[in-house]
Amino acid sequence: MSLLERIASPADVRALGVGELPSLCAELREVIITTCGSVGGHLGASLGAVELIVALHRVFRTPVDRLVFDVGHQAYAHKLLTGRRDRMSTLRQVGGLAPFLDPSESEHDAFGAGHASTAISIGVGLAEGLRLSQAPGQVVAIVGDGALTGGESFEGLNHAAVASGRLIVVINDNGMSISANVGAVAGMLRRDARRFFESLGFSYVGPVDGHDVGALVDVLRQAKDSSKPVVVHARTQKGRGFEPAESDATTRGHAMGPYELRDGKLVRGREGKTTWSEAFAVLLESHLTKNPRAVVITPAMLEGSSLSPLAARFPQRVFDVGIAEQHAITFAAGLAKAGLQPIVCIYSTFLQRAVDQLIHDVVLPRLPVVFAVDRAGLVGADGATHQGVFDLSFSRPLPGASITSPVFADDLPELLQAAVDRNAPAMIRFPRGVVTPSRPVEVDAATRTRWLVSHDRPEAVFVTHGPLGLVASEACVGRPFAALDVHDVNAIDRTMLRSAAESGVMIVAEEVMPRGGVFGAVTEMLALEGHSCSVRQVSLPADAVVRHGEAREQRKQLGLSVEGLVRAAESARKP
Ligand SMILES: Cc1ncc(C[n+]2csc(CCOP(=O)(O)OP(=O)(O)O)c2C)c(N)n1
Numbered sequence: 001m002s003l004l005e006r007i008a009s010p011a012d013v014r015a016l017g018v019g020e021l022p023s024l025c026a027e028l029r030e031v032i033i034t035t036c037g038s039v040g041g042h043l044g045a046s047l048g049a050v051e052l053i054v055a056l057h058r059v060f061r062t063p064v065d066r067l068v069f070d071v072g073h074q075a076y077a078h079k080l081l082t083g084r085r086d087r088m089s090t091l092r093q094v095g096g097l098a099p100f101l102d103p104s105e106s107e108h109d110a111f112g113a114g115h116a117s118t119a120i121s122i123g124v125g126l127a128e129g130l131r132l133s134q135a136p137g138q139v140v141a142i143v144g145d146g147a148l149t150g151g152e153s154f155e156g157l158n159h160a161a162v163a164s165g166r167l168i169v170v171i172n173d174n175g176m177s178i179s180a181n182v183g184a185v186a187g188m189l190r191r192d193a194r195r196f197f198e199s200l201g202f203s204y205v206g207p208v209d210g211h212d213v214g215a216l217v218d219v220l221r222q223a224k225d226s227s228k229p230v231v232v233h234a235r236t237q238k239g240r241g242f243e244p245a246e247s248d249a250t251t252r253g254h255a256m257g258p259y260e261l262r263d264g265k266l267v268r269g270r271e272g273k274t275t276w277s278e279a280f281a282v283l284l285e286s287h288l289t290k291n292p293r294a295v296v297i298t299p300a301m302l303e304g305s306s307l308s309p310l311a312a313r314f315p316q317r318v319f320d321v322g323i324a325e326q327h328a329i330t331f332a333a334g335l336a337k338a339g340l341q342p343i344v345c346i347y348s349t350f351l352q353r354a355v356d357q358l359i360h361d362v363v364l365p366r367l368p369v370v371f372a373v374d375r376a377g378l379v380g381a382d383g384a385t386h387q388g389v390f391d392l393s394f395s396r397p398l399p400g401a402s403i404t405s406p407v408f409a410d411d412l413p414e415l416l417q418a419a420v421d422r423n424a425p426a427m428i429r430f431p432r433g434v435v436t437p438s439r440p441v442e443v444d445a446a447t448r449t450r451w452l453v454s455h456d457r458p459e460a461v462f463v464t465h466g467p468l469g470l471v472a473s474e475a476c477v478g479r480p481f482a483a484l485d486v487h488d489v490n491a492i493d494r495t496m497l498r499s500a501a502e503s504g505v506m507i508v509a510e511e512v513m514p515r516g517g518v519f520g521a522v523t524e525m526l527a528l529e530g531h532s533c534s535v536r537q538v539s540l541p542a543d544a545v546v547r548h549g550e551a552r553e554q555r556k557q558l559g560l561s562v563e564g565l566v567r568a569a570e571s572a573r574k575p
Contacts, residue, residue, distance in 0.1 A: 114385025117150025
């Protein structure tokens, strides 16, 4: 029986002999490597935190003590030590283990996350909460050096250093965010961490070798026994123990899709099709070449947004500002005010973090910032925390902002040019996934609203925004239906909508939360114009969260497939 097979809960980790811990770590690594190989996942991040997690479970007793992992992507070893080993192969799939940590999955998960830089604030909240309710337990926040580039971490440190509830902060410093970490905090951690944290009022322990379990146990015990807030600084290596990850200079195998090992070499199963992010990044290359005032900003997502080649070509005009969405947007506002033409490439889910910056710093001064809103819609395996399904609801009320989405890849150049030309805030939303390259449909030059499929006397009209129009178009094939692409959700063409309303039945299909999206825009306009038309909506559920799983399968279940749309139209059309 392997050591891991003997571990049903963290108590069993504490029961092992000290000499057995390195073998336990090796076994954990093996399972992490095989799991990610078959289902994909946060490989490099989790490999780097193995010893740290074993040491944490030796010293602290969950669930009474609370381990709060920032993001939660590095914590596969924690899942494996807390009774979830048998289900590890279900990771990130429908009904399977969650991609990040989730208290509904295990009492050992102190808090769920998925977005970065929240652990310290959660930790202070838990510590104060335990203190005020006189409940037992210590609180430990485990934070990456990348997460420390996020302002919320510093808001949390500012409070933790003086709070009565005592927090232990463990810094998992591997020098990497997803890409190499950026900015001055990384330098401080290398050179001056003790002085920095002590000057804030923390005790500082470290730096300690984050792969020496014995040393880690010692420093964590010291932190546990201290009466002051403590920072434990562990130096770790991302991708540790798996050569292909260790030697991946760009991300150290941060996160990967399923892979195979052939002759000791890692083969990634990528189909070689162009994604929306890639298509947009390629377009940016020609845009930056032609427009010397154009600049690009990413909050730590060079890789995800496919911007690395662009950053290599334009090192002065592509800014990776770290995991700092709020700063990214206000920084873009500053650039725009100084006469530049900023394009912020940001995932829909991470734009959420900067709604006030969007309103206060960009929309109110009506600055010409273009937002390339990536991963708009369902994202699949990353699940609930990463679904790009809220941005439309908070963007639609923004005065003066346009919200467009390409249906085909070759819509992108016109959309970008139009966004830049309007000299006001502009959102271009596109989903996760591969593009449909060519555009067989003519666009109305004036309104840009277009019939993707027209029909003389349609019995129902599908109304969509973006690539879902392709699904709607397919649903029209051989049926008396038509499909309208609204183009700009904030400027739907009245004449087009009126003629769609003449069919008597509209089906608004959208891959977002149902309140505040295209359905709202369409029904508001119809009401204002005094048209009567039956309008149905196919979208996400209003009162539930769509969790992890294959997005295509989820779309099917939500009725956002060809069959689903046909069903919706047939049941709605007039007999
Ligand atoms: C608010 C937010 N922005 C971006 C991301 C995407 N993201 C996930 S992990 C990660 C890097 C985290 O780096 P670090 O905290 O150092 O942890 P490591 O992966 O190096 O262990 C990023 C940028 C996120 N999860 N949340």
